[in-house]
Amino acid sequence: MLPRAVQAASPRQTFDPAGAGALLLTATVVCVGLGALIGWAAGSFGLGILGGAVVGVPAGILTVYRRYRGVI
Numbered sequence: 620m621l622p623r624a625v626q627a628a629s630p631r632q633t634f635d636p637a638g639a640g641a642l643l644l645t646a647t648v649v650c651v652g653l654g655a656l657i658g659w660a661a662g663s664f665g666l667g668i669l670g671g672a673v674v675g676v677p678a679g680i681l682t683v684y685r686r687y688r689g690v691i
Contacts, residue, residue, distance in 0.1 A: 634690045642686060643679040650675030 651671035658667010 632687075632690050634687055639683045639687060643683050646679035646682045647672070647675035650678050 651668055654667045654671020654674065655664060658664045
């Protein structure tokens, strides 16, 4: 049995590589999708996808960084 003070301590967050990858992929796909919609509305679907990817990759990296910043 552990003392009650040790049990009540907040659990340390762990790094989950699969979760980080899923978060990165989700943020990127959402930005590419929004870019495709904006590009389609503006008349250039391909450039919309490209713009969404250019914005989505850094957005995904930032999302993963903010989620796991205190873990490693």
